[in-house]
Amino acid sequence: xxxxxxxxxxxxxxxxxxELLELSDYDVITAADGKSGIQLAKTAKPDVILCDIIMxxxxxxxxxxxxxxDDTTKFIPFIFLSAKTEKNDIRKGMNLGADDYITKxxxxxxxxxxxxxxxxxxxxxxxxxxxxAPTSTEGIKTxxxxxxxxxxxxxxxxxNKNEVIFNENQHPNYVYLIKKGVVKCHKINDQGKExxxxxxxxxxxxxxxxxxxxxxxxxxxxxxxxxxxxxISRDELKNILEKNHEVMFQFIQLxxxxxxxxxDQLLQMAYSSVNKKTASTILxxxxxxxxxxxxxxxxxxHDLASVAGISSETFIRSMAEFKKQGAIKIxxxxxxxxxxxxxxxxxxx
Numbered sequence: 009x010x011x012x013x014x015x016x017x018x019x020x021x022x023x024x025x026x027e028l029l030e031l032s033d034y035d036v037i038t039a040a041d042g043k044s045g046i047q048l049a050k051t052a053k054p055d056v057i058l059c060d061i062i063m064x065x066x067x068x069x070x071x072x073x074x075x076x077x078d079d080t081t082k083f084i085p086f087i088f089l090s091a092k093t094e095k096n097d098i099r100k101g102m103n104l105g106a107d108d109y110i111t112k113x114x115x116x117x118x119x120x121x122x123x124x125x126x127x128x129x130x131x132x133x134x135x136x137x138x139x140x141a142p143t144s145t146e147g148i149k150t151x152x153x154x155x156x157x158x159x160x161x162x163x164x165x166x167x168n169k170n171e172v173i174f175n176e177n178q179h180p181n182y183v184y185l186i187k188k189g190v191v192k193c194h195k196i197n198d199q200g201k202e203x204x205x206x207x208x209x210x211x212x213x214x215x216x217x218x219x220x221x222x223x224x225x226x227x228x229x230x231x232x233x234x235x236x237x238x239x240i241s242r243d244e245l246k247n248i249l250e251k252n253h254e255v256m257f258q259f260i261q262l263x264x265x266x267x268x269x270x271x272d273q274l275l276q277m278a279y280s281s282v283n284k285k286t287a288s289t290i291l292x293x294x295x296x297x298x299x300x301x302x303x304x305x306x307x308x309x310h311d312l313a314s315v316a317g318i319s320s321e322t323f324i325r326s327m328a329e330f331k332k333q334g335a336i337k338i339x340x341x342x343x344x345x346x347x348x349x350x351x352x353x354x355x356x357x
Contacts, residue, residue: 009033009034009035010034010035010055010056010127011034011035011036011037011052011053011054011055011056012029012034012035012036012037012054012055012056012057012058012123013037013038013039013045013048013049013052013054013056013057013058014026014029014036014037014038014039014058014059015038015039015041015042015045015057015058015059015060015063015068015071016038016039016040016058016059016060016089017040017041017060017062017063017064018060019040021112022038022040025058025089025119026038028116028119029123032120034123037052037054041063041064041065041066042059042063042064042065042066042067042068042070042071043065043066045057045066045071046066046071046074046075049075049081049084050078050080050081053080053081053084054084055084055085055127055130056084056085056086056087056123056126056127056130057075057084057085057086058087058089058123059071059072059086059087059088059089060089060090061088061089061090061101062090068088068090068101069100069101069104072086072088072101072104072105073104076104076105083130084130085107085108085126085127085129085130086105086106086107087107087108087109087110087122087123087126088101088106088108088109088110089110089112089114090109090110090111090112091111091112102164107126107129108122108125108126108188108236110122118234121188122188125187125188125210129159129187132152132156147252148248148251148252148254148255149252149254149255150255150258151255151258151262154248154252154255154259155185155211157248158185158238158240158245159238161240162185162238162239162240163182163239163240164187164236164237164238165184165236165237165239166234166235166236166237167189167231167234167235167237168231168235169231169232169233169234169235170230170231170232171230171231171235172228172229172230173191173215173229173230173231173235173237174215174225174228174229175225175228176195176196176224176225176226176227176228177224177225178224178225179224179225180223180224180225180242181239181241181242182215182239182240182241182242183213183214183215183216183239183240183241183242183245184214184215184229184237184238184239185211185212185213185237185238185239185240186208186209186210186211186212186213186214186235186236186237187210187236187237187238188210188234188235188236189209189210189231189232189233189234189235189236189237190207190208190209190231190232190233190235191206191207191208191212191214191229191230191231191232191235191237192204192206192207192208192229192230192232192311193205193206193207193208193214193227193228193229194227194228194230194314195226195228196228201314202310202314203314203317204311204314204315205227206227206266207232207292207293207296207315208296209296213262214229215229216262216263216266217263217266232307232311282318282322282326283326283329283354284354284355285316285317285318285326286316286318286323286326286327286330286354287326287330287335287351287352287354288316288355289312289313289315289316289323290305290312290327290330290336290345290351291345291351291352291355292315293305293307293312293315294345303344304339304342304343304344305342305343305344305345306341306342307341308341309323309324309341327343330351330354333350334346334347334350335347335350335351335354336351
């Protein structure tokens with residue numbers, strides 16, 4: 009059971025948040041101020057720390073600074089919880105070394121997703137430190153080592169849901185790696201119809217189609233969910249790959265795989281039946297975005313239909329048939345897979 013330290017001076021919020029985390033199978037310890045929070049961090053060695061900013065005795069900034077300067081606590085993931093939403097406050101916290109920043113009021117999904125991703129990243133970095141993986145730009149042998157290097161040396165960017173990261177035919181500056189959230193890459197045809205060319209989740213690259221110096225971005229990238237990404241300039245990435253031929257070939261294969269996936273999608277759009285397009289698209293989104301296939305798909309019908317290459321109305325009619333057959337459940341904007349095998353049978357029509 010993972011251990012969470014919650015440092016929060018608001019009694020009601022502290023108790024409610026602790027209860028929510030305990031119901032999600034976390035071992036929760038709490039502190040009402042920064043001073044006692046530091047003591048608990050050193051003695052309890054939590055897997056992640058959630059900390060308010062404005063508190064008695066010591067602010068959240070002070071807590072983070074002191075824990076970062078202590079060898080016994082400097083690697084513990086640290087997430088700020090605060091109602092302070094001004095950009096300067098966010099920037100100050102991230103510059104001090106915070107791993108994430110959640111504004112109040114927050115949803116259960118926002119909180120749990122942040123905790124899960126930060127603990128997972130911490131475990132990967134700990135494995136890297138123990139295994140003495142390379143920290144320079146040379147000696148990199150795998151894509152995972154390349155991603156770790158980019159996370160350490162790249163530039164952090166944050167986008168809200170539906171914000172555009174870059175536009176088609178824009179001059180590219182970065183290749184991106186997703187730390188949190190989901191991105192759709194899409195193009196608009198001559199009739200104004202949108203085609204989604206790629207879906208990318210945590211730990212995926214995107215923007216790699218413009219890796220060549222003479223290329224522009226070939227598509228538009230938009231955040232489907234609130235997004236945190238790390239960017240590395242094309243020149244920096246090219247320099248790293250030129251020094252590490254083994255990982256360069258893996259990166260080239262990644263680009264080729266993306267092109268194959270797009271080709272398969274276009275063939276499906278051209279020749280498949282409506283039901284097959286709809287079922288395949290639902291399964292594709294579930295596999296790409298969710299950790300578990302039976303988790304609800306939280307995405308617009310428009311985005312789903314644009315991947316399938318059919319109108320939203322046609323897509324909805326097919327979903328109604330799947331619902332009638334007991335393959336899916338529709339709850340507002342959410343789609344839940346009830347019988348995956350039955351849904352797969354529509355993919356063979």
